[in-house]
Amino acid sequence: MLRTRPSPSRTVHNLDGVWDLQVDSANVGLQESWFSGRLTNPRPMPVPASYNDVTTDNELRDLVGWVWYQRAVDAPRLVDGDRLFVRFGSATHAAKVWVNDAEVAEHVGGYLPFEADITDQIVPGERFRLTVAVDNRLSWQTIPPGFVTTDRVGRAHMNYLHDFYNYAGLHRSVELYTRPAVAVTDVTIVTTINGTTGVVDYTVETDGAGEVSVRVLDANDVEVARGSGAKGCVEVPDAHLWAPGAGYLYTLEVHAGDDVYPQPFGIRTVEIKDKKFLINGKEFYFRGYGRHEDNLVRGKGHDNVMMVHDFELMKWQGANSFRTSHYPYSEEVMDYADREGFVVIDETAAVGLNTALWGGGGMWGGASLPPTFSPETINDETRAVHEAHIRELIARDKNHPCVAVWSIANEPDSGVDGAREYFAPLIQAARDADPTRPVGYVNVGYATPDKERVADLCDLVMLNRYYGWYSENNNMPLAEKNLRDELDGWLKLVPDSPIIFTEYGPDTLAGLRDFHAWPWSEDYQIAFFEVYHRVFDEYPQVVGEQMWNFADFQTNAGIIRVDGNKKGMFTRDRKPKAAAFSVRERWLRLREEQGS
Ligand code: BDP
Numbered sequence: 001m002l003r004t005r006p007s008p009s010r011t012v013h014n015l016d017g018v019w020d021l022q023v024d025s026a027n028v029g030l031q032e033s034w035f036s037g038r039l040t041n042p043r044p045m046p047v048p049a050s051y052n053d054v055t056t057d058n059e060l061r062d063l064v065g066w067v068w069y070q071r072a073v074d075a076p077r078l079v080d081g082d083r084l085f086v087r088f089g090s091a092t093h094a095a096k097v098w099v100n101d102a103e104v105a106e107h108v109g110g111y112l113p114f115e116a117d118i119t120d121q122i123v124p125g126e127r128f129r130l131t132v133a134v135d136n137r138l139s140w141q142t143i144p145p146g147f148v149t150t151d152r153v154g155r156a157h158m159n160y161l162h163d164f165y166n167y168a169g170l171h172r173s174v175e176l177y178t179r180p181a182v183a184v185t186d187v188t189i190v191t192t193i194n195g196t197t198g199v200v201d202y203t204v205e206t207d208g209a210g211e212v213s214v215r216v217l218d219a220n221d222v223e224v225a226r227g228s229g230a231k232g233c234v235e236v237p238d239a240h241l242w243a244p245g246a247g248y249l250y251t252l253e254v255h256a257g258d259d260v261y262p263q264p265f266g267i268r269t270v271e272i273k274d275k276k277f278l279i280n281g282k283e284f285y286f287r288g289y290g291r292h293e294d295n296l297v298r299g300k301g302h303d304n305v306m307m308v309h310d311f312e313l314m315k316w317q318g319a320n321s322f323r324t325s326h327y328p329y330s331e332e333v334m335d336y337a338d339r340e341g342f343v344v345i346d347e348t349a350a351v352g353l354n355t356a357l358w359g360g361g362g363m364w365g366g367a368s369l370p371p372t373f374s375p376e377t378i379n380d381e382t383r384a385v386h387e388a389h390i391r392e393l394i395a396r397d398k399n400h401p402c403v404a405v406w407s408i409a410n411e412p413d414s415g416v417d418g419a420r421e422y423f424a425p426l427i428q429a430a431r432d433a434d435p436t437r438p439v440g441y442v443n444v445g446y447a448t449p450d451k452e453r454v455a456d457l458c459d460l461v462m463l464n465r466y467y468g469w470y471s472e473n474n475n476m477p478l479a480e481k482n483l484r485d486e487l488d489g490w491l492k493l494v495p496d497s498p499i500i501f502t503e504y505g506p507d508t509l510a511g512l513r514d515f516h517a518w519p520w521s522e523d524y525q526i527a528f529f530e531v532y533h534r535v536f537d538e539y540p541q542v543v544g545e546q547m548w549n550f551a552d553f554q555t556n557a558g559i560i561r562v563d564g565n566k567k568g569m570f571t572r573d574r575k576p577k578a579a580a581f582s583v584r585e586r587w588l589r590l591r592e593e594q595g596s
Contacts, residue, residue, distance in 0.1 A: 001113055001396055002186060003331050004087055004177045007260040013076060015086075015130070015174040021045035023059060024066040024133070035098035035131040039070050047174060048089070050167035050299025064148060064156040069132040069170060075122040080258075082178045084122060086130065087115035089172025089330055092300070093142060094135040100128050108385075109143065110168070111327040111349050112392045136168035141381045143389045144326070144351045161352030162326060162410075163565060164292055165554040167299035172330045182208035182257035189252055189265045189399050190436055193280065198239030198267035202252060204230045210257025217251040217262075224250070241280050242266025242401040244320045244596040247341030249401070266338060266401025272438050272459050275498050277543045279343065279404065285594050286343065286544025287318060287587045289569065290325035290503050293333075294553035296573060302330040310550070311340055313570060317580060318587030320596060323442075323502055323546055326351035326410045328393050337402035344402045345462070345502070345546075347442070348393055350386055350409035353378050354444065357411070373418025383422055387429045394433040406430050406437055407502075411444035411464060415451030423454045442502050445470070449489035456494055463490075464503035464548070468528050474519050480531045487539055500544035504532050507566040510552075510577050520566075522578040529579055533586060547583070 004012045020042035022034070045051055047069065052061050060067075078084060086097065092110030096103060105116035122128050138146025138160055146160035158166055186205035191198055204212050216225040216236055227234040240248045252263045271278045278284065291310075293300045307330075314322065320343060324333075327349035337344050355369035355377060370377050390408055397403050408426055413419060423441065430439045438459035443452065445465055455461055465486075468479030490499060506528050507520060514521035529547065536542045552568035555561045564572065569580045 001115070001392075002184070002261065002263075003335075004175050005262050007262055009180050009183075009259045010261070011076065011178045013176040015071065015073060015176060016047050017071070018044045019047050019069045019071045019170075021051060022068045022070075023063060024068055025059060025063065027065050029066055029068055029133060030096075034068050035103075035133070036101050038129070039068055042070065045069065045169070046301070047170045048172050049169060049297075049301030050092075050171060051169040052165070052167055053297050053299055064137060064158045066133050066135050067169065069134065071130055072127050073130045073176065074127050075124055076176065076178060078119070078124040078178060081181045083117055083119045083181055083183070084124075085115050085177050085179070086118050087113060087175045087177060088132075088170065089113050089174070089302070090170075091132065091134050092136065092168045092171055093138060096133045098129075098131045109349070109389055109392065110171075112389070112396060113172075113331070132170065134169060136166060138166075140377050140379070141385055143349050143382070143386050145353060145378065145382065160556070161354060161358050163555050164294065164326070165299070165556055165564075167294075167554075169299075169301070171293070171300045172302045172332075180258045182206065182210040183259040184254050184256045184261040186395075187252065187254055187261065187263045187399065189263065191265065191267045191269070193239065193241065193267065193269055196238050198236035198241070199233060200225070200236060200252070200265070200267065201233050202227075202231070204254050204256060206230065206256045208257065210259070211255075213255045215253045215255075217253055219249060221251075236267060239267045242268040242338075243280055243341065244284060244343050245341045247337075247339045247401070249338060263399060264335070264338065265399050268401050270404045270437055272498060275496060275541050275543075277404075277460070277498050277500075279596075282596070283594070284343065284543070284596060285590065286321040286345075286500055286546055287590060288314065288321040288323075288342075288546045289319065289550035290323045290546055290548045291550040292325065292553040293327075293329055294551070294572070299554070302332055304332065307333055307336060309574060311336060311342070313574060314342070314550070315340070317569070317584045318591050320591070321345070321404075321544070321546065322550065323347055323407065325502075325549075328396065331396070334397060334400050334402065338400050342402055343404045344400070345405045345407050345500075346393065346397055346400075346403045347407040347410060348386070348389055350389070351411065353409055353412040356413055356416075356446070357444070371418070372413035372416060373422055378422065383426065387426055390426060390430050391433050394430065398434055404437065405460065406434065406439045407442055407462060408439065409441040411442060413447070414441070414443060414454045415447035416453075420453045420457075424457055427457050448486055449493040452493065455497070459497065461490055461494055461497045461499045462502040463499060465501065466504065468531065469506040469519070476527060476531050480535060483532070483535050487535070487542075491539075491541060497541075498543040499539070499541050500546065501532070501536065501542065502546050503548035504545075505529070505548040505567045508568070508577055508579070509562075509566055510571045510575065513578075525577060525579040526582050529583055
């Protein structure tokens, strides 16, 4: 789906601000048609934000079910048959939207955009009522999965198999935009490099028939190439490449009928060859983090101040990449990564496809659950939802030069019956949707090479490992031995795949120092990274290190979390822990040696 971008033929009206919100604990709003008038008992709620931490109300914080957002909107005047759309950056996890009394949109999946043409529901220049009902419930047939239980005192619980708080609400901007009736509806750009020439293949889809032409503008808006037709190839002589740390962007200005749509892009290639990860034909080594969209008070609400600050911290540390663990991030973040030259492993929201981590004394405690892949849990219907989600993500992010890898899941149960059958068609779906980028998934610690059933279908191996934390705690010599032994197993299982460590790190309490470098101390975090980095340096097949996590973040309540997960390089309010400085030294040195 195209991002909203203003142009001579398009206007964008931002609807962020303080909306009304009403909690629907009894789940009656739909039957009682709450959309048909003003909400009767609203409270103020900022958009974008997670609603959970904004107020002091426990009912809202731990709600299981629907909330209703509402505001009055002034419809713009429309010229020459223009169409008016309302667009949501995301609504977590499912939403229904009404304009006055008319339902205009329904969407499931909490981290991707959706929109509706509302031209026929509004009177141009007049005010209308916009109501959005948002449901935070997950099921075995949603991505990510979850399940609701009710306890003996009648309390509903949202159970989920992932380690971050189930923040919900309108996390990203809500916008109105206008565009001509005949308009650009999709653009796909694929670039290759021929000597010093950038070769730009493009495909344009339109609503209605209109003559299509394109111009390529450089970063100073100077035209450097042009072409015509809905599909074609234009050449940019002396191309300025997009490269890690140097995010040079061109614009493909697409004209269709009267519509003009400016699509930014970068000229660059990504490729895996001889066990190396290549960007523009040069070896690339990933330095960075798994991250979260997570901040004090605003939860997963997008915030430009925090976005720019986080990128400043990553640059300070010498990072060149991150993974959008464990869901698609806001479009603002993807645009900014393009611009700042960060390399992104773009992940779906398929986290927690793994009942083994939950039940039978698993990491998160709780009741035993059936096997991961079963008719009652992750089944064919889940796979269809997962596949649609992969396609939606690739449709949204395919033109971002920052995206170098598609990660189609985090830590699924990849070593059990049913895993290969489940994942083979999904990997194929990702390749069909984008034949240009490597595809993989992130492997869980206990799906070791002897058990693993999916890795050989992927282009690369991505590993989350916690030797020295969840196992071999306070025994780094044994952790190191086990890490090396396991790596040797991967080299045998998939000798041609490069390996990226996508998670490793211990929980670390900021301010806790210890002469003996005990677990939880800042000193243990430093020692832990030293061991892992020493091992990485000895295995040429390891082409990246993304520690867990950029910053401390909020999780569900539980006996292994103290106000959240504390594996951050930075605290939740972005203060550096001691390891931030030692890792910085390493990453600045590697940047020097590796040139990006
Ligand atoms: C992995 C998960 C990640 C967790 C992390 C941890 O991928 O979401 O937060 O471990 O336990 O299992 O800290």
